[in-house]
Amino acid sequence: MKITKVLNNNVVITENDQKEELVVMGKGLAFQKKVGQSIDPSKVEKTFVLQNTGISEKLDQLLKHTSEKYLDIAYEILQYAQSKLPYKLDEYLYVALTDHISFAISRHNQGIRLKNALLYEIRKNYKQEYEIGLKAIDFIEEETKIRLDEDEAASIALHLVNSEISGENMETAILVTEMVNNILNIVKYTYQMELDEDSINYERFLTHLRYFSIRFIRKEKTEDTVDDFFVEQIRQKYVKAYQCTRKIATYLQSEFNWEISKDEEMYLTVHIHRVTYRQKNG
CATH class of the missing domain: 1.10.1790.10 (PRD domain)
Known part of the structure; x- marks a missing residue:
């Protein structure tokens, strides 16, 4: 292994046989070493691969301070x-x-x-x-x-x-967390109930909400695939859950100018019904 960059006496950047950047750590690993010189393998304590070439520069900047x-x-x-x-x-x-x-x-x-x-x-x-x-x-x-x-x-x-x-950007994670929490609060308020946070249904609902929010952050559009007959069936079968979904849709439109698709409406409606109905009825 030859050094391509010295971050400090104990951390260097090198490459593996696949030409991937490696961060290699070890006490005194780079002491009095220069770019192009070899590393003593016996001093290597930790190694991790960097597939993103920009990370090593950021590590370099960080380790200066x-x-x-x-x-x-x-x-x-x-x-x-x-x-x-x-x-x-x-x-x-x-x-x-x-x-x-x-x-x-x-x-x-x-x-x-x-x-x-x-x-x-x-x-x-x-x-x-x-x-x-x-x-x-x-x-x-x-x-x-x-x-x-x-x-x-x-x-x-x-x-x-x-x-x-x-x-x-940490703001992204914060936005997802707040969006998920606000949607959960709309469900709780609509049904006037606390959700069982230890239930499998709640975990499934939470997972759906996270990915639902992440799709918005990534601006991933969901094309409508459900037909009107199916939509009408869901609306009639799960009336309260659909009303709750519409409240969520209004919140997303008002706060984020996000108009959710029919597919997303149907998925939300089914998840809301499942997490509330099963909790009430066991």
Whole structure:
């Protein structure tokens, strides 16, 4: 392995046989080394592939202002997260999470505590990501002896959610979270009931709402495939669920200028009926 870029004494960029960029980490790995020189394999502790060529430049910029130990912690967290999540994590997380951990530790040392306004929604709507966030807090404590609070666990969870959308903008994940939460509130208000958040039906509904919202963020249009006869059948069979769907459609039109398709209306109606009817009737 030959060095293509030195990020610091312990982190370098190189290439594998497939010409993919690799971030290689190890204590003293690049001490007094230059581009073009070989790496001592015995000093390599961690390696991960970068398929996005822009990430190495961002890591380079980041490591000029923060310790690579935070990159090391981010690596451990992401390896753990990838083993638990059903979707592939975006490579930018190496940068985003390293930066987040560094900033969180800095704030903690200054006695600055930022509350996560979406803590409740994240804990409720993204349970798997939130559990990983809590585990991440353990990883951080093991390496730094600093215990961050659950607000930081929720923020880390939001990074994971954002990675599913494969974007670098945290505002995207926040928008999805708020949209999902507002739709859930419309359902609760319409039916005057709390939904059983531990039920399989609720999890299915939540999953549908997430992807429903993500399609909007990505501006993915859904073509109408259902015929009018089927639409009318659903409307008559699930009257209250359809009324609820129309309220959601009005909210989306008003807040986001998003006119949902008939297909999306039908899917929402069926999901709403299932999550409310089965809870009421067992």
